[in-house]
Amino acid sequence: MAYALKTGGSAVLKKVIVVDDEQILRQGLVMMTPWQEADCVVVGEAKDAEEALRLMEKVQPDIAVVDIKMPGMNGLELIETAEARAICSKKPLYIILSGYGEFSYAQQAIELGVSSYLLKPVSDDELMDAVRKASAAVDARRSVEKLTAAQGSNESALFTHFGMGKIQNQYLAQAVRLMEERCKENLTIKEVADEIGISASYLHRLFRERAEYSFGEYLTLCRMRRAAKDLGEGRLRIYEIAEHCGYRNTRYFSSVFRRVMGMTPTEYREGVAAIGSEERRDSSS
Numbered sequence: 001m002a003y004a005l006k007t008g009g010s011a012v013l014k015k016v017i018v019v020d021d022e023q024i025l026r027q028g029l030v031m032m033t034p035w036q037e038a039d040c041v042v043v044g045e046a047k048d049a050e051e052a053l054r055l056m057e058k059v060q061p062d063i064a065v066v067d068i069k070m071p072g073m074n075g076l077e078l079i080e081t082a083e084a085r086a087i088c089s090k091k092p093l094y095i096i097l098s099g100y101g102e103f104s105y106a107q108q109a110i111e112l113g114v115s116s117y118l119l120k121p122v123s124d125d126e127l128m129d130a131v132r133k134a135s136a137a138v139d140a141r142r143s144v145e146k147l148t149a150a151q152g153s154n155e156s157a158l159f160t161h162f163g164m165g166k167i168q169n170q171y172l173a174q175a176v177r178l179m180e181e182r183c184k185e186n187l188t189i190k191e192v193a194d195e196i197g198i199s200a201s202y203l204h205r206l207f208r209e210r211a212e213y214s215f216g217e218y219l220t221l222c223r224m225r226r227a228a229k230d231l232g233e234g235r236l237r238i239y240e241i242a243e244h245c246g247y248r249n250t251r252y253f254s255s256v257f258r259r260v261m262g263m264t265p266t267e268y269r270e271g272v273a274a275i276g277s278e279e280r281r282d283s284s285s
Helices: 021-031 049-059 075-087 103-111 124-150 156-161 168-179 190-198 200-210 215-233 239-246 250-261 265-284
Strands: 014-020 040-046 062-065 094-096 115-119
Touching: 014 021, 014 124, 021 040, 021 200, 040 049, 049 062, 049 075, 062 075, 062 124, 094 103, 094 124, 103 115, 115 168, 115 215, 124 265, 168 190, 168 200, 168 215, 190 200, 200 215, 200 250, 215 239, 215 250, 215 265, 239 250, 239 265, 250 265
Parallel strands: 014 040, 014 062, 062 094, 094 115
Antiparallel strands: none
16 A cells, blocks of 8 residues: 655655554554654555565655565565565665564575564664664665765766866866865865965965865865765775875764765765665666
């Protein structure tokens, strides 16, 4: 059963479906869980896997809460089938509710990439922690998609993404290019100005009048762009990426990355991996 989607406020709500063959439990989850506290809204429910597959194709959920024990296909088989058929354009985050404590089920769930595997009876706090985790992962994936759209594209696309628009002034463009190339260094505005042959005060005025960021703020953005590229490639550890971007303190680097990018370095890396997995799935289907 699909619901009409109602939205409110400025947050982009994540679409949730609930799949459970026990009607009372299913409707209890739908009605009693404070979904909007995690920026989520239930858009449908299903009593078995076949109904869930049709629902998923129709509503394209971001998150699916799935009971593992159902008639016909169980919850894990539902996930396998949805992935094999590429039912959803983007893989939902799955929260499995299970009465089975056996390792084999949990192991299979891990292999399928479920977001959370919860053993019944599930407390309200446990469920909401899992929902918030999945909601944050969806946010991270969306942010990564936006960032990677600018990542690796032409220079003007990057500037537009960071709110600078197309740079018309040749000195500002030279300064930005130099900052991109040498962002690992502790560059000062005077050093950059001297390099391009203008005064520091004039370069300061160019940033103030032609860009939405100060010199220091844009240098940080350059470092974060390099960090995002390194994280996406997946070869370096986070402390190595911090050093590569000019940060000696990994914890401080992570806090700056989160402030600028809206997610932690680990969340960004996982988001890139999720997008890569979806692209590989699409290419093989």
